[in-house]
Amino acid sequence: MKRRRILSIDGGGIKGVFPASFLAEIEKTLNLKFIGNYFDLIAGTSVGGIIALGLGLGLTACNLADFFVKEGPAIFPRNGFSKSALRLFLGTPKYKPDRLERALQKQFDSKILADSRVRLVIPAFDATCADIHIYKTAHDQRFETDYNLKAVEVAMATAAAPTYFPAYDSDHGITLVDGGIWANNPTAIAVVEAVTVLGWNGDEIDVLSLGCTEETLDFKENGRGPFFWFRRALEAAMRGQSRAALGTARHLTGRDKELDNVVRIDPIVADGRFSLDRTSGIGDLQGLAYSQARQAIPKLKARFFATEAERFNSLRPGRAADGSAAGGWPTVERGTGV
Numbered sequence: 001m002k003r004r005r006i007l008s009i010d011g012g013g014i015k016g017v018f019p020a021s022f023l024a025e026i027e028k029t030l031n032l033k034f035i036g037n038y039f040d041l042i043a044g045t046s047v048g049g050i051i052a053l054g055l056g057l058g059l060t061a062c063n064l065a066d067f068f069v070k071e072g073p074a075i076f077p078r079n080g081f082s083k084s085a086l087r088l089f090l091g092t093p094k095y096k097p098d099r100l101e102r103a104l105q106k107q108f109d110s111k112i113l114a115d116s117r118v119r120l121v122i123p124a125f126d127a128t129c130a131d132i133h134i135y136k137t138a139h140d141q142r143f144e145t146d147y148n149l150k151a152v153e154v155a156m157a158t159a160a161a162p163t164y165f166p167a168y169d170s171d172h173g174i175t176l177v178d179g180g181i182w183a184n185n186p187t188a189i190a191v192v193e194a195v196t197v198l199g200w201n202g203d204e205i206d207v208l209s210l211g212c213t214e215e216t217l218d219f220k221e222n223g224r225g226p227f228f229w230f231r232r233a234l235e236a237a238m239r240g241q242s243r244a245a246l247g248t249a250r251h252l253t254g255r256d257k258e259l260d261n262v263v264r265i266d267p268i269v270a271d272g273r274f275s276l277d278r279t280s281g282i283g284d285l286q287g288l289a290y291s292q293a294r295q296a297i298p299k300l301k302a303r304f305f306a307t308e309a310e311r312f313n314s315l316r317p318g319r320a321a322d323g324s325a326a327g328g329w330p331t332v333e334r335g336t337g338v
Helices: 013-029 047-056 063-075 084-090 099-109 149-157 187-197 230-251 281-303
Strands: 004-009 041-045 120-127 131-136 174-179 207-212 262-265
Touching: 004 047, 004 187, 013 047, 013 063, 013 207, 013 281, 041 047, 047 063, 047 099, 047 120, 047 149, 063 099, 063 281, 084 207, 099 149, 120 149, 120 187, 131 149, 149 174, 174 262, 187 207, 187 230, 207 230, 230 262, 262 281
Parallel strands: 004 041, 004 207, 041 120, 207 262
Antiparallel strands: 120 131, 120 174
């Protein structure tokens, strides 16, 4: 029986250091050249989308972990517009996007989705049409446009978190915001793609779903004032979406047959220990990733990292955005497709 492997990575701002470092620890411990080679499909939202793009384009998890550690303080500078109430009233984003875009440009250069060696699914939200927007590699004949988009454009769109960064105005005249507003945990989207578009048998799919840590929060009001749900509503919505995504994924991968094909790694941490833009927590996130990987590797090794996934060749290789022939990096065999 041929099994398929999916990697799903949540959004979480600078807390993305955790999943990137978790994968880097596995990569180093098991002596894997490119951890992305071990998955048939990778989905990621926001910072998870950046990690997914990097893995698809041939970066190692170690490369990506170093990227967030080194570039994080510049992307989220301490002198950002931090007066939250005034910022929300004025509709002013806390950070300028140019630092993030420059950092991504250094990593991805002019590479496009067609350069990915892995099938990718990257959620965003189309503010122009008020509808969901999912970037995909050309792994089905119907996908005729996204394959030629710059990886930087896709990354900027999925990571345009409201109030933190301005909406991203793409070269195609649409305005996009962070996919986290509807799919911060993209596990269900990935499994639905696998079962319905790619035609994989859900019973034969193994899913590694990585979060960016989850806080211990009390959702009972207990007379704590009229603004309690104003503070808790977003967290409740995000947590509910994540639970629904995991439940859907488990159902589609055989829970009714008593199969447990979804592995979720998302450690519980104290309320306020980390935040989406507080870079002072980077070191602790790295340490947490090391501890979690150390515990998980014995369970994950045979299931996800025994052999590489089959190479994937794009149905539409296209041309790079700069007009040159689309192709992979020298160290990577280019591929994407079925």
